[in-house]
Amino acid sequence: MSLLSVDELQVTYQTQGGPVPAVRGVAFELARGEVLGLAGESGCGKSTIAGAILRLLPKGTDVSGRVLLDDQNVLELKPGKLRAVRWTEASIVFQGAMHALNPVQRIGDQIAEPIILHGQAGEREALVRAGSLLEQVGLPARRLRDYPHELSGGQRQRVMIAMALACSPRLIIADEPTTALDVMVQAQVLRLLKELQRELGLAMIFITHDLSVLVETCDRLAVMYAGRIIEEGAADTVFRQPAHPYTRALSAAFPEIGDARFRMHPAGLPGDPPYPADLPSGCTFHPRCPDAFGPCSTVDPPLFDVSPGRRAACLLLDAGRASLRAAARTDDHADDDLPAEGQG
Amino acid sequence: MEVRDLHVSFTGRLGLGAGLVGKKAAVARAVDGVSLSLQKGEVLALAGESGCGKTTAARAIMGLERPHRGEILYEDEPIWKDLRAYRRKVQMVFQDPTGALNPRETVYESVAEGLRIHRVPGDERTQVAKALSSAGMRPPERFFLNYPHELSGGQRQRVVIAGALVLEPHMIVADEPVSNLDASVRGEILALLMDLRRRLGLTILIVTHDLGLAWMVADRVAVMYLGRVVEIGPAEDVLVHPKHPYTKALLDVVPEVGGGGRPILKGEPPDPTRIPAGCRFHPRCPVVASGRAERLGILGRCTGEDLGLEQKAPGHQVACYLTELGEEP
Numbered sequence: 172m173s174l175l176s177v178d179e180l181q182v183t184y185q186t187q188g189g190p191v192p193a194v195r196g197v198a199f200e201l202a203r204g205e206v207l208g209l210a211g212e213s214g215c216g217k218s219t220i221a222g223a224i225l226r227l228l229p230k231g232t233d234v235s236g237r238v239l240l241d242d243q244n245v246l247e248l249k250p251g252k253l254r255a256v257r258w259t260e261a262s263i264v265f266q267g268a269m270h271a272l273n274p275v276q277r278i279g280d281q282i283a284e285p286i287i288l289h290g291q292a293g294e295r296e297a298l299v300r301a302g303s304l305l306e307q308v309g310l311p312a313r314r315l316r317d318y319p320h321e322l323s324g325g326q327r328q329r330v331m332i333a334m335a336l337a338c339s340p341r342l343i344i345a346d347e348p349t350t351a352l353d354v355m356v357q358a359q360v361l362r363l364l365k366e367l368q369r370e371l372g373l374a375m376i377f378i379t380h381d382l383s384v385l386v387e388t389c390d391r392l393a394v395m396y397a398g399r400i401i402e403e404g405a406a407d408t409v410f411r412q413p414a415h416p417y418t419r420a421l422s423a424a425f426p427e428i429g430d431a432r433f434r435m436h437p438a439g440l441p442g443d444p445p446y447p448a449d450l451p452s453g454c455t456f457h458p459r460c461p462d463a464f465g466p467c468s469t470v471d472p473p474l475f476d477v478s479p480g481r482r483a484a485c486l487l488l489d490a491g492r493a494s495l496r497a498a499a500r501t502d503d504h505a506d507d508d509l510p511a512e513g514q515g
Numbered sequence: 516m517e518v519r520d521l522h523v524s525f526t527g528r529l530g531l532g533a534g535l536v537g538k539k540a541a542v543a544r545a546v547d548g549v550s551l552s553l554q555k556g557e558v559l560a561l562a563g564e565s566g567c568g569k570t571t572a573a574r575a576i577m578g579l580e581r582p583h584r585g586e587i588l589y590e591d592e593p594i595w596k597d598l599r600a601y602r603r604k605v606q607m608v609f610q611d612p613t614g615a616l617n618p619r620e621t622v623y624e625s626v627a628e629g630l631r632i633h634r635v636p637g638d639e640r641t642q643v644a645k646a647l648s649s650a651g652m653r654p655p656e657r658f659f660l661n662y663p664h665e666l667s668g669g670q671r672q673r674v675v676i677a678g679a680l681v682l683e684p685h686m687i688v689a690d691e692p693v694s695n696l697d698a699s700v701r702g703e704i705l706a707l708l709m710d711l712r713r714r715l716g717l718t719i720l721i722v723t724h725d726l727g728l729a730w731m732v733a734d735r736v737a738v739m740y741l742g743r744v745v746e747i748g749p750a751e752d753v754l755v756h757p758k759h760p761y762t763k764a765l766l767d768v769v770p771e772v773g774g775g776g777r778p779i780l781k782g783e784p785p786d787p788t789r790i791p792a793g794c795r796f797h798p799r800c801p802v803v804a805s806g807r808a809e810r811l812g813i814l815g816r817c818t819g820e821d822l823g824l825e826q827k828a829p830g831h832q833v834a835c836y837l838t839e840l841g842e843e844p
Contacts, residue, residue, distance in 0.1 A: 212697040323783055353564040354724065358768035358779045380698050383727075383770040417699070424698040428730045428769060429755045437709065437731045439702025443667035459699075 173239075174374050175201040175224070175261075175342060180236035182219050182228065190233070191448045193219040195398035197236075203341065206368060206375045208385030208406060210421070211395035212444045217378045218266065221344045224376075225257055240342070258285045261342040262335040264328075266350065271331060272319040278330050279305075279315025285337045304333040309363060325356035332363065336371075343368075346378045361388055383425040386410045391480075394418050397445050397455035400474065404481035414483040416462045454486065462487060516553040516576070516605075516686065516718070521546050521585035523568075523575050527788070541788035545571040546582070547742030548823070555685070558712060558719045560733035560750070562726055564765075566784055567739040573688050573722045577607050603633055606679035610691040612671035616663040622647070623659040626677045633682060646681035649715070650674070651707055669700040676707065686718040687711075694725065705732050726769060730754050735830075738762045741784055741795045744824060748831030758833040760802050760844040793818040794836070802837065802844060811840060 182194040194216040201207050209217045222228045224238050226245060238245040240260055248256065265271050273281055282304055283297035292300060302312035308329040319327055328348060335343050345364065349357040365388055368375055377389055385392055386406050393403040394415065402415040413419040420440045426433030440459045445451060451458050457467040466486055474482040475489050523546040546568045553559050561569045574580045576587055578598045587594045594601045606629075609615040616625050626643045629635075635642070647655035650673040663671055672692065679687055689708065693701040709732055711717050723729060729736045729750060736754060737747040738761065746759040757763040767777040780799050785791060797803050797817045808814040813836040816822075824832035825839065837844060 212699060325783060353783070354726075354765060354768055355564060355780050356783060358770075359781075361770070362779060381770070382698075387770040420699050420702075424701050426727045426731055427771060428727060428766065433727075433731055434750075435709065435732065437702040437705035439669075439704070439706065440699045441669075441703065443669060443700060444697055 173200040174203045174205075174241060175376075176237070176239040177220075177224070178237040178239070180220065180223060180238065181234070182216070182223050183233040184229070185231045185233070186448075188448060192450075193398055193447050194223065197395075197398075197400055199393055199400065199403070201342070201374050201376065203374055204368075204372045205391070206377060206389045208389035208392040209376055209378045209395060210380065210382050210385055210392060212380050212421075214397070214444050214447055215395040216398040216447070217395050218346050221263060221346045221376070221378055224344060225261060225263060226253060227263070255289075258340065259289055259291075259338040260340055261344065262338070262340045264331050264335045264343065264345040264348045266347040272327060274319050277316055277318055278322070282315075282330065282334050282337055285334065289338050291338055300337070301333070304336055305330075307336065307367065308333045309359075323356075325352055325360060328352060328356075328360055329363065332360075332367070336367065339371075340373075342374045342376070344376045344378070347380075348377075349384065350379065350381070357384070364388065381425070382410055382422050394421065397450055398447060399455075399484065401456070401485070402483040403474070404477070404483075408481065414477050414481070414488060415485050416460050416487075417456050418483075420459075420461075454484075517586075517588040517591075518549060518551050518572075518576065519586045519588070521549040521572060521575060521582050521587065523571050523580050523582045543787040544742050544790060545787050546575060547787075547790065549585075549739070549742070549744055550824070551737055551744060551747060553686070553718055553720060555718055556712065556716050557734045558708075558721065558732055560729035560736045561720060561722045561739060562724065562729050562736055562765075563739035564724055564784060566741075566787065568742040568787070569722045569739050570690055572739070573607075573690055573720065576720065577605065577688055578602065579607075599633070603635075603682050604684050605686040605688065606682060606684040608672075608676055608679050608687055608689040608692050611695045612668065612675045613663065613695070615675050616671060618663050620662075621659065622652075622661045622663075622666075622674050625663075625674055626681050629678055629682050635682065642681055643677075646677040647674070649680050649711065650677035651703075652677065667700075668696045669703055672696060672704050673707065676704075676711075680711070680715075684717070686720070688720045688722070690722045691724070692721065693728070694723070701728075708732065726754060726765060738765070741790055742787055743795065743834065744832075745796065745834045746832070747824065748827070752828070752831050758827050758831070758838060758844065759835050760800050760837075761796050763844045764801065793820055794822055794834070808836075811837070811842065813837070813840070 178198045180194055180197045184191045184193055197220060211217045223234055234246055279298055279301045282301035286292050286297040286300055287294060302315055305312050305314060310326060310329055349360050377385060389406045392406040392409045393400045396417050402409060402418045409418060410422050413422055423438055442459045445455060453468040453470050454472055457463040470486060472484045472486045474484045477483055477488060525543045525545055527541040549572055563569050571580060575582050578594055589601055623643055626646055627639055630639055630642055644655040647658060652658050652673050693704050708719060712719055733750045736750050737744045740761050746753055746762045753762060757766055764780050768779055778801055791798050794817045802808045803817055808817050816836050822834055824834045827833045827838050
């Protein structure tokens with residue numbers, strides 16, 4: 172049974188320029204202790220999903236669908252119950268953590284705050300717990316007394332993680348937790364997250380544009396584009412044998428050093444990821460897609476099964492579906508996940 | 516281009532009281548003895564983490580920072596002799612295309628600016644069109660009256676590049692040219708730089724923290740740590756068979772399928788006001804930490820004797836005591 176079950180999630184921001192559909196029908200499941208990666212670039216809706224799960228989006232935003240956290244639909248909870256869920260069942264490590272800390276409050280107090288607010292302990296005990304949380308994230312407990320500016324970027328990120336753990340949630344949503352960190356510090360923070368996840372049996376949703384990071388930390392991967400999931404499956408399979416042309420282009424941006432195929436061969440996509448307020452017709456990726464053909468500009472493909480546990484929203488896969496299914500039955504190899512060339 | 520023993524330092528500011536009691540301001544040795552050379556038409560990546568001095572070195576090469584020691588020679592002439600003439604030949608492409616472009620100037624104005632500053636003769640319109648076209652904005656006239664906010668991130672970066680190309684430079688210094696762009700767009704801009712090198716014979720110095728980028732486009736890579744180059748050589752050598760423990764550590768942590776099991780350096784690089792004695796990397800060096808340096812008999816030198824780049828193989832230099840012993844990190 173899943174810890175988190177998201178179904179038909181739609182989020183539309185109300186802006187001065189009119190409604191902006193940021194998430195247009197997203198569904199996924201997350202089991203206890205599982206790590207799901209949510210990959211995508213600007214405007215794809217991944218950060219919005221993080222906000223939607225805990226109802227942290229601006230007032231007036233239209234959210235529909237179901238977000239079942241342990242069988243409770245978060246979207247329908249009354250304020251009191253919602254507060255109980257936030258931080259104690261699921262918490263978020265925000266993007267740009269270095270700037271999320273209160274600059275005039277000692278970090279110990281900031282970590283203790285949610286513990287006190289959620290009635291889990293009194294002031295003194297909360298501080299003790301904050302100290303042990305700091306140690307858990309690899310910082311000495313005495314740094315409770317420091318102010319954020321006395322810490323480096325990597326250390327501040329660790330403090331954000333400590334805060335997210337403060338009330339012992341079962342799910343942590345990490346939104347770009349290592350962007351803007353140096354590669355070495357990033358490795359330290361990723362390792363920390365992995366260790367904590369294993370030790371505490373946490374479920375995690377890891378949100379980032381950096382596919383290579385997801386491949387190293389996640390069990391499963393969902394790639395988002397223009398408010399929808401366009402590919403999902405086991406992390407290394409999606410990365411190594413992408414079924415969707417967009418995933419293929421995205422993973423080409425993260426070359427394997429030492430692989431001659433990536434040497435002197437940079438290739439990218441023309442244009443930019445689309446603005447949610449101005450989406451192309453049919454398959455939203457078609458204007459930038461190297462493999463687009465006839466129906467792509469009018470038909471918006473649903474997610475097709477590529478193999479068990481693996482889906483992608485591309486008409487090329489539908490056209491070749493029959494032959495792919497036959498191949499999958501006779502041979503277990505993951506290579507068969509590649510769309511058949513010349514089909515359709 | 517030849518850079519010899521470059522030193523660029525920054526002096527911190529003192530609070531009111533500190534100056535009165537004779538405290539000395541901390542001196543940050545951002546670039547602490549860097550030497551390198553660039554051949555015409557080559558692409559050199561200057562790589563390292565933040566604080567290693569790569570941007571300061573690039574700015575010094577552009578004549579934007581005054582070194583307090585060392586020389587920068589372009590075609591055998593010190594750049595300071597005629598900085599204006601030098602700046603026509605070597606142009607910079609900055610990191611953030613949105614920040615680099617004046618939001619109130621049209622594309623045309625942004626690109627023409629360089630021509631006006633240097634009072635370049637000739638038909639301005641033709642030159643601007645040529646530069647935009649070279650940068651992949653075609654037909655160029657269509658973009659003349661656009662403002663930056665009307666363009667995509669990739670297009671903005673192309674305008675910045677056009678602004679650099681309009682003076683028909685021989686060399687471009689690009690500081691993190693794609694890190695502010697969406698991942699799927701980066702390849703386009705990198706492909707453009709490669710194309711410019713091919714077509715126009717440009718020499719390119721790319722400053723980047725991203726070793727994957729270096730693998731994609733660089734002929735040679737120079738890895739910097741705390742103000743020094745610790746390893747320099749052909750990309751295939753430095754990135755695949757690194758000879759310096761720091762380079763190896765950086766490569767070990769590049770995320771990849773099945774990765775994550777390799778050693779990660781502890782802590783962060785010390786700040787440039789407190790450079791360690793001996794080999795500046797020794798406090799974090801895995802070879803020292805594991806005791807191997809001691810077993811090999813070099814520990815004393817690692818902790819006590821500063822060292823420069825030594826030749827490891829033709830074109831490949833490393834600043835590490837392991838090299839003399841023929842050992843690998």
